[in-house]
Amino acid sequence: MQNAVNLRDGIPSFEATLSRIAGGESVCSTELLPYIFLERPDDREKANRLLAEAYFKSGRKEDLLYARTFVQRAWLLGRFSADLLPLYIQIHSALDDVPAIREAYKRLGIGAATRGDVSGAITYFDRWQYAYMEFKRLDRFEYDFDILDAMHRLAQPDRLRPKSRRDLLKSGKIRVAYLVKGITEVGSVLIKVILLFARYHDRSRFEPMFFVPESERDVLASEAGPEHIRQFEQCGYKVAMAPSIGGTHEQLRAVARTIYKQRADVLVTSGALTQFQHYYIMSLRPAPIVVGLVQGPPPQFASPRLDGGLAWSKHPLIDTPVSCVWTPLGNDLPERDKITPHERRELGIPDHARVVASSGRYVKFQEPRFWQAIVELLHEFPEMYYLVMGPEESQIPIVSDVLTPESRARIRFLSWRGDSYLKALCLAEVLIDTFPSGGGGALLDALALGIPSVSFENDYMRLYDQTDWSLADELINIPELIVPRWDFERMKRTVAHLLGNETYRRDIARRSQAYVLETRGNPKLSVRKCEDAYVRLIEQKLFGGSGHETGNEHIKRLNWVPPRWFAGAALQFKRALRFGVRVLDRIS
Numbered sequence: 001m002q003n004a005v006n007l008r009d010g011i012p013s014f015e016a017t018l019s020r021i022a023g024g025e026s027v028c029s030t031e032l033l034p035y036i037f038l039e040r041p042d043d044r045e046k047a048n049r050l051l052a053e054a055y056f057k058s059g060r061k062e063d064l065l066y067a068r069t070f071v072q073r074a075w076l077l078g079r080f081s082a083d084l085l086p087l088y089i090q091i092h093s094a095l096d097d098v099p100a101i102r103e104a105y106k107r108l109g110i111g112a113a114t115r116g117d118v119s120g121a122i123t124y125f126d127r128w129q130y131a132y133m134e135f136k137r138l139d140r141f142e143y144d145f146d147i148l149d150a151m152h153r154l155a156q157p158d159r160l161r162p163k164s165r166r167d168l169l170k171s172g173k174i175r176v177a178y179l180v181k182g183i184t185e186v187g188s189v190l191i192k193v194i195l196l197f198a199r200y201h202d203r204s205r206f207e208p209m210f211f212v213p214e215s216e217r218d219v220l221a222s223e224a225g226p227e228h229i230r231q232f233e234q235c236g237y238k239v240a241m242a243p244s245i246g247g248t249h250e251q252l253r254a255v256a257r258t259i260y261k262q263r264a265d266v267l268v269t270s271g272a273l274t275q276f277q278h279y280y281i282m283s284l285r286p287a288p289i290v291v292g293l294v295q296g297p298p299p300q301f302a303s304p305r306l307d308g309g310l311a312w313s314k315h316p317l318i319d320t321p322v323s324c325v326w327t328p329l330g331n332d333l334p335e336r337d338k339i340t341p342h343e344r345r346e347l348g349i350p351d352h353a354r355v356v357a358s359s360g361r362y363v364k365f366q367e368p369r370f371w372q373a374i375v376e377l378l379h380e381f382p383e384m385y386y387l388v389m390g391p392e393e394s395q396i397p398i399v400s401d402v403l404t405p406e407s408r409a410r411i412r413f414l415s416w417r418g419d420s421y422l423k424a425l426c427l428a429e430v431l432i433d434t435f436p437s438g439g440g441g442a443l444l445d446a447l448a449l450g451i452p453s454v455s456f457e458n459d460y461m462r463l464y465d466q467t468d469w470s471l472a473d474e475l476i477n478i479p480e481l482i483v484p485r486w487d488f489e490r491m492k493r494t495v496a497h498l499l500g501n502e503t504y505r506r507d508i509a510r511r512s513q514a515y516v517l518e519t520r521g522n523p524k525l526s527v528r529k530c531e532d533a534y535v536r537l538i539e540q541k542l543f544g545g546s547g548h549e550t551g552n553e554h555i556k557r558l559n560w561v562p563p564r565w566f567a568g569a570a571l572q573f574k575r576a577l578r579f580g581v582r583v584l585d586r587i588s
Contacts, residue, residue: 014035014047014050017031017032017035018050018051018053018054019054021051021054021055021058021063022053022054022055022057022058023058024058024059024060024063032051035047035051036048036051036073041077042077044073044077045073045074045077045078046074048070048071048073048074048077049070049071049074049078049084049087051066051067051070052067052068052070052071052074052087052091053067053087055067055070056071056087056090056091056094064091064094064095065095067091068091068092068095068097071084071087071088071091071092075088075104080104080107080108080111082108085104085108088101088104089101089104092104093135096135096136098131098132098135098136101131101135102128102131102132105124105125105127105128105131106124106125106128106144106146106147108120108124109121109123109124109125109128109147109150110146110147110150112124113150113151113153113154114150116154118154118247118248118249118252118280119247119248119249121150121151121154121276122248122275122276122277122280125147125151125276126275126276128144128147129141129273129274129275129276129300133363137362137363137366137395138363138366138467139297139363139364139437139466139467140465140466140467141297141299141300141466142299143298143299143304145304148279148303148304148305151276151279151280151283152283152305154280154283155280155283155284158253158256158284159283159284159285160256160257160260160284160285160286161285162260162263162285162286162287162288163288164265164288164289164541164542165265166542168265168538168542169535169538169539169542173203173204173205173206173207174205174206174207174265174266174534174535174538175206175207175209175262175263175264175265175266176201176206176207176208176209176264176265176266176268176534177208177209177210177211177259177262177264177266177267177268177286177287178194178197178208178209178210178211178268178270179211179212179213179255179259179267179268179269179270179278179281179282180194180210180211180212180239180270181269181270181271181274181275181278182228182270182271183212183214183219183222183224183225183228183229183239184214184218184219184222184223184224184225184228185224186223186224187224187416188224188228189440189441190270190271190274190295191228191231192331192441193270193293193295193329194210194270195231195232195235196329196330196331196332196523196526196527197527197530198210198231198232198235198236198237199235199523200523200524200526200527200528201527201531202527202528202531205531206531206534208237209237209240209259209262209264210232210237210238210239210240211239211240211241211255211258211259212239212240212241212242212255213242213251213252213255213275213277213278213281214241214242215241215242215243215244215251216241216242216243216244217244218244219241240255240258241255242254242255248277252277252280252281252284253284255281256281256284256286257286258286259281259286259287260286260287264286264287265287265288265289265538266287266289266290266291266534266538267282267286267287267289267290267291268290268291268292268293268534269282269290269291269292269293269301269303269306270293270295271293271295271300271301272292272300272301272302272303272306273299273300273301273302273303274300274301279303282303282305282306283305288541289307289308289537289538289541290305290306290307291306291307291308291309291310291534291537292306292308292309292310292322293309293310293312294309294310294311294312294316294317294320294324295312296316296466297316297464297465297466298316298319298320298321298464300466301316302316302320302321302322302324304321304322306322307322307323307537307540307541308322308323308324308325308537308540308541309322309323309324309325310324310325310327310530310533311324311325311326311327312327312328312329312440313328313440313471313474314326314460314474315458315460315464315469316464318460318464319463319464323537323540325533325536325537327526327529327530327533328474328519328520328526329520329523329526330519330520330521330522330523330524330525330526331441331444331520331521331523331526332523333444333445333448333516333517333520333521334422334445334448334449335448336426336449336450339419339422339423339426339449340423341423341424341426341427342420342423342424342426342427344427347387347412347414347424347427348412349385349412349427350383350385352383353383353384353385353410354381354383354384354385354429354499355384355385355386355387355427355428355429356377356384356385356386356387356428356429356430356431356432356495356499357386357387357388357389357424357425357427357428357430357431357432357446357451358386358387358388358389358431358432358433358434359387359388359389359390359416359421359425359431359434359439359442359445359446360389360390360391360434360437360439360442361390361391362390362391362392362395362396363437363467364390364434364435364437364438364439365388365390365391365395365396365434366396366398367435367436368398368401368402369486369488370434370435370436370488371398371399371402371403372402372488373488373491373492374386374407374432375402375403375404375407376492377492377495377496378406378407378410378411379404379406379407380492380496381496381499384410384499385410385411385412386410386411386412387411387412387414387424387425387427387428388411388412388413388414389414389415389416389421389424389425389442390414390415390416390421390442391413392413392415393413422445422449425445425446425449425451426449428446428451429451429452429498429499429505430451430452430453430454430495430498430499430505431443431446431451431452431453431454432453432454432491432495433453433454433455433456433470433472435456435470436456436467436468436469436485436486437466437467437468437469438455438456438458438469438470438471438472439455439471440471443455443471443475443476444475444516444520447475447476447512447513447515447516448513448516448517448520448521449513450509450510450512450513451509452481452498452505452508452509452512453476453481453512454481454483454491454494454495454498455470455471455472455475455476455481455482455483456470456472456482456483456484456485456486456487456491457470457472457473457482457483457484457485458470458471458472458473459485470485475516475520476512476515477511477512477515478508478511478512480494481494481508481512
């Protein structure tokens with residue numbers, strides 16, 4: 001690098017300057033100018049990278065801003081080199097600048113897509129999608145149409161383009177291919193949902209098939225994969241996996257070709273944008289109609305290129321950018337008489353204790369004010385014990401700043417694994433929903449077990465945000481159990497009333513349980529409604545209608561036979577047309 005060392009008299013070498021910076025010494029900008037005021041961009045990139053490293057190593061808070069300046073210059077001059085990514089992430093992570101990290105992942109992903117590198121594009125776009133989860137423990141997602149377009153173009157050379165059967169709704173079974181998310185994930189809620197379709201599909205009308213983008217080798221080597229495969233086999237289905245040989249590109253194309261060869265009429269994605277391998281297969285269009293299960297944030301589940309969607313809850317549907325049918329999902333809900341609860345002594349809980357619980361993934365337990373309210377309840381009720389089901393204590397770093405020694409002694413962190421979760425949940429007298437991101441399956445389980453649940457209302461005036469929403473008004477039919485958002489004083493009073501009045505608590509529990517069992521306790525009926533929704537979306541795709549006509553009405557319209565007089569009128573029109581053509585010929 002030119003001018004890096006042995007410059008004119010009075011200016012120290014670059015190595016010495018870098019050493020002083022890393023040691024925390026302040027250096028005047030004019031002293032740095034000879035090392036960055038260079039003609040060749042490669043030399044400037046190297047100098048800026050070395051300065052970014054030195055300022056980051058200094059450990060001084062004020063030097064982080066200089067480190068960011070120099071690493072951003074190096075990033076631009078180096079044309080977004082992947083070699084610089086680790087340092088770029090280190091510096092921006094220390095500054096809590098997740099948007100900048102996401103932009104870097106996006107830039108590298110688009111570069112990979114431009115080169116036709118399917119594996120690289122998917123890797124970087126997945127890291128872009130989950131950057132908030134990785135660096136801030138947040139379920140935050142948003143659409144980026146540059147990324148979606150890049151993936152769509154990447155799939156174009158291998159796109160399959162099958163045509164829909166025009167007689168699809170009146171000729172044989174509808175073949176539905178499910179692209180399954182979560183096959184290798186322990187306790188995957190998405191797998192539990194897809195298994196409902198495997199169990200309860202009307203096989204006289206539909207022919208379900210199940211596919212995963214993971215290779216057979218990876219599925220069978222995972223902790224959860226073999227058990228999930230066994231569960232599908234119990235329902236009578238063999239899950240088609242990607243081949244264990246070849247690169248990512250070949251494996252995903254093989255899955256798409258298998259769906260295509262099975263002549264699927266509809267592809268149903270259970271996580272269209274949860275991982276970009278799912279979106280890549282969807283973009284290959286192995287089936288003529290693609291439907292998405294909107295099971296969470298639309299930017300995770302609802303690609304704008306879907307032909308339609310099914311949403312389990314209201315708020316995601318509102319912000320889904322395609323035709324979407326609301327189909328509240330029933331479930332195989334737990335039954336208390338089939339569960340043997342933990343002995344209290346197993347968890348170190350006294351027999352006289354009042355047990356309150358919350359349940360969810362660790363990202364749902366990151367709000368300090370929620371924890372402060374829990375601590376205040378523990379101090380108000382010395383006999384109260386609090387079960388935190390799902391996360392490990394180490395996954396919630398804020399608790400060390402909030403918990404007192406007295407409150408910590410009465411909190412139990414429990415795993416979701418096996419049947420331990422339900423056995424522990426049965427000990428709870430009250431469940432407090434997670435906040436600001438409320439629960440779904442966990443809230444349903446508690447209500448079905450007759451545990452009164454306190455939750456926070458949802459705000460439909462805001463765009464859907466997985467980090468700040470609630471299913472309270474859809475699952476709980478008792479208004480006094482739904483408290484205003486951020487009103488922790490009201491939350492504490494509601495919990496206190498339930499703990500202090502056993503008659504009231506039992507009445508609330510009975511009413512809540514009856515409502516959930518009535519509205520969410522029939523998975524077979526829910527799957528039937530989903531099947532009807534498939535038919536409506538197929539009609540819209542095939543016939544361009546509003547979807548309000550039934551399949552039979554469409555079939556009647558397509559099979560319309562003209563009345564007898566119509567044939568005579570048509571013949572007269574044809575004769576007149578021929579006569580007119582002859583007259584025109586003579587004139588010309």
